[in-house]
Amino acid sequence: MADDTEHQDQPTAVDVTSPAAPARGRHRRPTAESPRGRRGTRWAIGTLAALAVLGALTWAGCGTGGSDAVIQRGSLARIGVDVDDVAVIEPVPVTSQQLDQLPRADTFGTVSAALPDPAPRDAPGGRLVHPTAVIPVYVAPGGPAIAALPPTELVSDTWLPVVAEQPGWAEVLLPSRPNDRAGWLYLDDTLSTAHSSYRLEVDRARFTLDLYRDGKPVGHWTVGVGKPGSPTPATRTFILASIRDVHPTFSPIILPTGAHSDTFSTYGGGPGTVGLHTWPTADVYGRPSSDGCIRIPPDALQVISTQVPIGTPVLIR
Helix, strand or coil: CCCCCECCCCCCCEECCCCCCCCCCCCCCCCCCCCCCCCCCCCCCCCHHHCCCCCCCCCCCCCCCCCEEEEEHHHHHHHCCCCCEEEEECCCCCCHHHHHHCCECCCCCECCCCEECCCCCCCCCCEEEEECCCEEEECCCCCCEEEEECCEECCEECCEEEEEEECCEEEEECCCECCCEEEEEECCCCEEEEECCEEEEEECCCCEEEEEECCEEEEEEECEEECCCCCCCCEEEEECCCEECCCCCCCCEEEEEEEECCCCCCCCCCCCEEEEECCCCHHHCCCEEECCCEECCHHHHHHHHHHCCCCCEEEEC
8 A cells, every 4th residue: 555645636527428447556466365355347437427326235245253463564564554563454355256246335335234434523634545446345354344345436536535544454434325434444555545635614504615724724615505305414525526517507517425315315317426516596505505415606616626636525514
């Protein structure tokens, strides 16, 4: 796992008619007998215009429990641990067939076995991780695999915020249903890391959106949020992707988050993903005006879509 660097993967919008190809990173080709198992084939991720609810796949059990192992300094250097040796819990082996049968940890999927976010009101530290292949998500270090995480989400590379760590493992927020769920990733050379110095905070009661960089406010806007019958969910989430609508009807760029509507199972045939986007008229700002998405002014969209990296935390209060 590479050392953290300031994340330069800005959420430059990608045309919905031309989805990005999955990222290809440096990783060894695993075998079915390896601790991680074979990753299986990559998935073709649909564009926003073709979103459809896929539902949860049946989980085929991957075993329980795990064994402690001592990994030497040379191996730990790849995950940024500067010690001679340390006890790291090995992951439960996952075969390619088992990985294919797991529910997908993407905006279409449901990962019912995921545990609640451990600190939903706290701002994450800014560390982000990106899988360069399809990898297992575990319920806990040494626990069973509960989902399969793809290297892309919609048309963008997958970048997830880290919310907790222990030697050899990182807990990340998940982009699937239900909201406020997290899972653990085993840190090996199928993961890249980066850092975002930004965070977004939405105050639903005050109808405000604030942008912070290195803990200091750098942007403030009045926004529209969900109506009483379809409220914007209070959650700790993140910018999932950036999508340019080549024939926009309400917003030239849409920034889906990792959160979903608690009221609607679908928006226009899609999976009910909560997004940030503009609106043709200004009367939607400063009041409950949406079906759950966050309607932001054009200048806010310009700043966020060009400066704030994908994977940046979004705290909705």
